[in-house]
Amino acid sequence: MEHYTADQLRVMVFEEHVRARPAMYFRVERDSPELPTEVLQRVVWDALHRRDGMHGQISVEITSDLSFTVEDDQLRSVDEEQRLLPGFCESLLDKDRWAPAAAAALSVRTVIEVWLDGRGHHQELAGVAPVGVWEECPVRRPYGTRTTFHLDPSYFGPGEAIAWALRPEELHGEGCEAHLSLATFPIRDLRSGDDGSAGE
Numbered sequence: 001m002e003h004y005t006a007d008q009l010r011v012m013v014f015e016e017h018v019r020a021r022p023a024m025y026f027r028v029e030r031d032s033p034e035l036p037t038e039v040l041q042r043v044v045w046d047a048l049h050r051r052d053g054m055h056g057q058i059s060v061e062i063t064s065d066l067s068f069t070v071e072d073d074q075l076r077s078v079d080e081e082q083r084l085l086p087g088f089c090e091s092l093l094d095k096d097r098w099a100p101a102a103a104a105a106l107s108v109r110t111v112i113e114v115w116l117d118g119r120g121h122h123q124e125l126a127g128v129a130p131v132g133v134w135e136e137c138p139v140r141r142p143y144g145t146r147t148t149f150h151l152d153p154s155y156f157g158p159g160e161a162i163a164w165a166l167r168p169e170e171l172h173g174e175g176c177e178a179h180l181s182l183a184t185f186p187i188r189d190l191r192s193g194d195d196g197s198a199g200e
Contacts, residue, residue, distance in 0.1 A: 014089075015127050018105035019155065025102040036156060037163040039103050040068050043149070044171040046099035047072035048183055055183050060171065062189040065161030066151035073144040076114050084116060084134075091130045092123045100147055104128045109150040115139045164189065 023029050026038040047070050050056045061069040077085045077094050087093045088101045092112045104110040110125040122137035123130055172183050
């Protein structure tokens with residue numbers, strides 16, 4: 001009989017719940033061809049809306065039909081000494097941001113970088129479980145997060161893909177009452193054969 005720690009059980013329960021009920025997190029069911037795009041949309045919404053109520057600066061890169069990267073300028077949760085707090089399932093995923101954790105639950109591989117006060121940290125996940133400990137990495141900006149998701153092709157239906165020719169207003173979605181003006185941010189779709197830029 002196998003024995004699991006409390007942390008391992010939490011990981012399994014969360015992943016199973018996201019995979020069994022994706023509509024609770026991403027608005028559509030597993031059999032919807034829109035699910036990959038909805039996963040991207042929720043991660044973008046989370047990155048764009050900072051805790052202070054303002055729009056942050058973000059960028060989006062779509063590298064394949066089921067892979068994408070979102071970079072933001074949000075401050076990571078820290079302790080009283082301004083050190084990074086262990087996040088979701090003891091990873092670099094911030095506990096205060098559920099959308100990236102739910103996207104990781106539908107991914108075979110997630111790579112996350114966190115920058116804070118001139119220091120960078122890097123970690124790889126399988127699902128939401130860390131593959132290893134945090135490692136130092138080069139810093140791209142004073143603070144922020146860059147996360148790359150490789151969605152699980154065995155979970156999504158054959159031929160399902162992130163929608164083409166997406167624009168910022170489509171990924172921003174509806175219901176942002178705090179901001180009357182549309183958010184603009186770069187979207188690079190590398191599937192198009194060129195830089196695929198849109199939205200700046």
